[in-house]
Amino acid sequence: xxxxxxxxxxxxxxxxxxxxxxxxxxxxxxxxxxxxxxxxxxxxxxxxxxxxxxxxxxxxxxxxxxxxxxxxxxxxxxxxxxxxxxxxxxxxxxxxxxxxxxxxxxxxxxxxxxxxxxxxxxxxxxxxxxxxxxxxxxxxxxxxxxxxxxxxxxxxxxxxxxxxxxxxxxxxxxxxxxxxxxxxxxxxxxxxxxxxxxxxxxxxxxxxxxxxxxxxxxxxxxxxxxxxxxxxxxxxxxxxxxxxxxxxxxxxxxxxxxxxxxxxxxxxxxxxxxxxxxxx
Ligand code: PGA
Numbered sequence: 001x002x003x004x005x006x007x008x009x010x011x012x013x014x015x016x017x018x019x020x021x022x023x024x025x026x027x028x029x030x031x032x033x034x035x036x037x038x039x040x041x042x043x044x045x046x047x048x049x050x051x052x053x054x055x056x057x058x059x060x061x062x063x064x065x066x067x068x069x070x071x072x073x074x075x076x077x078x079x080x081x082x083x084x085x086x087x088x089x090x091x092x093x094x095x096x097x098x099x100x101x102x103x104x105x106x107x108x109x110x111x112x113x114x115x116x117x118x119x120x121x122x123x124x125x126x127x128x129x130x131x132x133x134x135x136x137x138x139x140x141x142x143x144x145x146x147x148x149x150x151x152x153x154x155x156x157x158x159x160x161x162x163x164x165x166x167x168x169x170x171x172x173x174x175x176x177x178x179x180x181x182x183x184x185x186x187x188x189x190x191x192x193x194x195x196x197x198x199x200x201x202x203x204x205x206x207x208x209x210x211x212x213x214x215x216x217x218x219x220x221x222x223x224x225x226x227x228x229x230x231x232x233x234x235x236x237x238x239x240x241x242x243x244x245x246x247x248x249x250x251x252x253x254x255x256x257x258x259x260x261x262x263x264x265x266x267x268x269x270x271x272x273x274x275x276x277x278x279x280x
Contacts, residue, residue: 047070076101180225192229231251
């Protein structure tokens with residue numbers, strides 16, 4: 001192969017981000033059920049260099065899974081933690097306590113905002129606490145059906161996003177993940193299937209906001225993913241969106257056929273895009 005084409009392939013590969021597939025198990029699976037699911041996933045999911053697979057089990061299960069998982073295939077995420085590093089907060093676990101166990105933490109999920117009344121300031125403090133403790137935030141933003149019907153999607157996304165990242169530097173934002181999860185599309189809250197074209201508009205708006213405040217490089221580097229009723233049949237439609245860096249999966253992540261099918265879809269799309277960029 002000619003040297004110049006070797007260099008161009010390497011350049012393209014370096015430019016391509018790894019696709020992020022995150023399974024949010026929510027309050028499901030006890031320790032032995034979780035262990036069985038990971039075992040099944042390890043059998044089915046290959047060690048892909050172009051895909052990062054992240055599992056977010058319950059707090060109780062994080063520690064045992066951290067010793068079970070094949071770290072070449074999986075990373076762990078917390079579903080929540082407390083914004084203070086330590087203190088008299090009965091029943092809570094801090095990001096500081098999780099720093100050797102997880103790479104990521106889901107913050108601002110609509111179930112936390114709605115059921116646990118987490119407001120913009122709490123979420124901002126949790127994002128800062130995660131970063132302070134070396135954990136990458138997966139910040140969830142998304143409008144409700146009522147807000148969407150009222151034409152308030154951009155305002156809601158703007159407020160959730162700008163407040164949450166207001167204590168971060170550009171470099172810290174570049175390292176984080178922003179998950180666009182319209183509340184109406186999440187299976188728990190209605191599970192309406194979102195059209196990829198509509199999702200693209202909001203994802204573009206998210207990058208535009210980051211660009212306005214922190215510059216073009218930061219907006220291009222930050223990973224923006226989609227979440228809401230994603231399964232193995234429809235994942236490809238979202239993963240194919242220009243600028244979509246992955247998916248956050250709830251219900252379907254509890255089923256190893258479906259979740260490994262989503263990883264397969266991501267792999268196909270990654271390879272197809274790589275071929276297109278290389279003119280093959
Ligand atoms: P769902 O959940 O895939 O079951 O809609 C997504 C989420 O809550 O992150």
